Amino acid sequence: MKVIGVIPGKKESAHIIDVDKPEISSSEVRVKVLRVGICGTDHEIDQGLYGEAPEGEDFLILGHESLGIVEETGRDVKGFEKGDMVVSTVRRPCPENCLNCRSGENDMCLTGNFKERGIKSLHGFMAEYYKEIPEYLVKIPEELSDVGVLLEPLSIVEKAIMQTFKIQERMKWKPKTALVLGAGPIGLLATFVLRDMGINTYTLALDSIDSKKARLVMESGASYIDSTKEPIPELGEKLGNIDFILEATGSSTVSFQAMDILGINGVLALTGITGGDKKLEVDADRLNLSLVLGNKLIFGSVNANITYFRKGVKHMQNFEVKWPGLLSKLISRKVVFEDFKEALLRKKDDIKVIIEIGK
């Protein structure tokens, strides 16, 4: 079968490789891949900045955002059968099987020695087929066939938001106002989740108010803010007490600006991967004082375990009822398998680019 592999550390090394179709054991499932989404991490791996091949191999099959169909199940597999539509989670436990990994919270792995399909020491899903054990597969209802490939990025959002609500059980908390920083896939999906929860949501990005991203934001009932016209430092006053901020621009400048406008008892969830070495001058005394006197909280959130994938499926179903077709508009470009290099290019107006692999 054909797969898209990279040589980790080598720039723009992605190429099609022929490998054997995976054989499954009695406890495994073979999945035929329908499509795969591209995210920032894939770009970084393609640029040679990130990524690790499985032990003993010299290439890594790319791809961690997938949608597929069960083609065959081992005889001991329960709960899945041929024809089921599925998404696979990404992270796998560390060899030490730390406290968090052994309780299914491998997104909270304590050792850092976890593996991740398509990213770190395990092959990904840019392949005609992959195999997996059932505990890492999530069933996708038929009606979500067009958008199920968005479940992995949605799981990132679900984790950040579910963690926030869990954290805030430390007090009475009824968030009224949320601010989402960034309108890429993570920012838009966060906007939809917050709107589905009935929270007054503002989503900010660099695009103009008549851009496609702005329209998608507004279709969900959120307000769009063009940050070139209304800079972040001014929003504290404009929006009142900001109960929740989700940072999804990937800029640490934005993260620090967000800390400054966070409201009393507020939570700032950071999700952006800032791989650079930017330094900033920070009003340290003032920021520290405001965090303390306002009982404010900042946390970082990465990856997602299967709980968040399952929660994402429910939200997707809600989205389709409330805003039919809105979710599918995040898929801004579809590329056939052979043209995968096109998919790895960043183009203007891209939101989510997917590679069509099977049918």
Place this chain on the structure above:
Amino acid sequence: MKVIGVIPGKKESAHIIDVDKPEISSSEVRVKVLRVGICGTDHEIDQGLYGEAPEGEDFLILGHESLGIVEETGRDVKGFEKGDMVVSTVRRPCPENCLNCRSGENDMCLTGNFKERGIKSLHGFMAEYYKEIPEYLVKIPEELSDVGVLLEPLSIVEKAIMQTFKIQERMKWKPKTALVLGAGPIGLLATFVLRDMGINTYTLALDSIDSKKARLVMESGASYIDSTKEPIPELGEKLGNIDFILEATGSSTVSFQAMDILGINGVLALTGITGGDKKLEVDADRLNLSLVLGNKLIFGSVNANITYFRKGVKHMQNFEVKWPGLLSKLISRKVVFEDFKEALLRKKDDIKVIIEIGK
């Protein structure tokens, strides 16, 4: 009766004033004050940097850390009687009676219009008597008569630590290593609470290893770190994964250093009041990335509601059993009422200074 009042905004204005002994209504309790502790906020108020007189008055009775004895109860008062030893909480609800204030979590007041006895718009406890309603009074067992005056600072610690454990219910969390930054009253009390919980605790301050503070730390079974010999940035490597850091030095430089050494899934609780305008250059990209990839969390904690005072009483009882007499060593200087100006001076080797008011 005699009280110690300040003219808010005026430097070193503390003076003894004669006022009427408070009359109580049927629902109130009159408390005879035994002693009052001095903290950084009192110093700031005495320096004219902070503090607000009650509406319509030109002075503020100082003092928010108290221990007293019930002298008289209104006829409708239940649960308290003459002779009971009590500590009063400090904060009172905002006039808007916000979501948090009306549920008894006035430490989480959303409007910022709360009042605080001895600090903001309500008289404090540097007085021969005060009156209060029972819902803000905490009973102190007889055996804690020497140390009960430390309950208010302990309540600050209880809040920061209980909030941390509540927050961490977001995952499986078994903290092994805690770092306390600062060995003033908050730092020492935090050390004792963490040790009472069986957590491997390191407490850091500027004093040498043979100082009194270092001895108090070590008597509770914690390790003492002289930060002039082992700077904070080196501790990340030395201590392994730091699960919890409590910042109690009041330096925002220390807060930012702490963010850098916090372990995976770790929590940094900030309690220091940093009233200056210090600016710092921060490795913004690296810090943001480390928070995200490590699922790390930072929060500020201020004040404490009665739940935390009650928890503090239990911890004090544990301390007395585990380390008899240790807690009382925090009281480094006792001053009689008339010499209150002595109490407001900061002296070398001060930990907690108290003013003896009644008997």
